[in-house]
Amino acid sequence: MVRNEVAAEIPGDKLSHAREAADRTGFDSLITPLVEPAYRLAFAMLRQKMAAEDAVQEATFKAWNKFASFRNExxxxxxxxxxxxxxxxxxxxxxxxWSVLRFDQVRPPQGSDESAITASDLRQTVAGLSRSDRLLLYLFYWLDLPLEEVAAVAGISTGAARARLYRAVGRLRLEFDPSKENPT
Structure with a gap:
């Protein structure tokens, strides 16, 4: 994973200038480095390319409309x-x-090396977690956001984010090795 430190802390003068001017180039300079992580987050949540693109486009439009009300906190x-x-x-x-009919996915038979965890197995297991657990895992491990930002995006406290993330990882471990009890 590559740590994405772009736009983590935007200098006050750049933010102030962009907000005061509310011009397209100011907003573009702030939003452009965030479009890829936003798409990755949307794709992780929606699991459909077109839906993720639509979500990012709509979210960017909403951010543009609400940009003047943004408080840097x-x-x-x-x-x-x-x-x-x-x-x-x-x-x-x-x-x-209501429009999506979901079937339980059948796991393919394991090969001779049953202890090997493939990326497909991991994706399938993560997909079986709750939406809130998936959101926390994707924000922290896939987008590599700091815990404080994970909490802010999820709308919970940092302590709650840490605890929920710990429990979600515990559930994943239990899925892959049922002989180990989850300490939570």
């Missing part, structure tokens, strides 16, 4: 924007729940 601009993306994904998930 609790995680900064990146956390604020990714929160909008996550909320847009949740809205899309709520709106389409």
């Amino acid at each position: 609790r995680g900064g601009f990146r956390a604020w924007y990714l929160t909008i993306v996550a909320n847009e994904c949740r809205s899309l998930q709520r709106g389409r729940w």
Whole structure:
């Protein structure tokens, strides 16, 4: 994983200038480095390329409209924007729940080396977790966000994010090795 430190802390003068001017180039300079992480988050939550692109586009439009009301607190601009993306994904998930017919996925038979965990197994197991657990795991491990920003995007305290992340990882470990008891 590559640590994404772009736009974690935006200098006050750049943010102030962009907000005061509310011009396209100011907003573009802030949002451009965040589009890829936003798309990765949306794809992780929605699991569909087109839906993820739509969510990022709609979230960016909402961020543009609400840019003047942005207050630089609790995680900064990146956390604020990714929160909008996550909320847009949740809205899309709520709106389409009735139209999606889900079947339990059948795991392929294991080869001779049953102890090997493949990326496919991990993706499938993560997909079986709750939406909130998946969100925390993707933000922390896939987007490599600091715990404070994970908490800000999820809308919970840092302590709650740490505890939920610990429990989610414990559930994953238990899935791959049922002989180990989860200490939580």
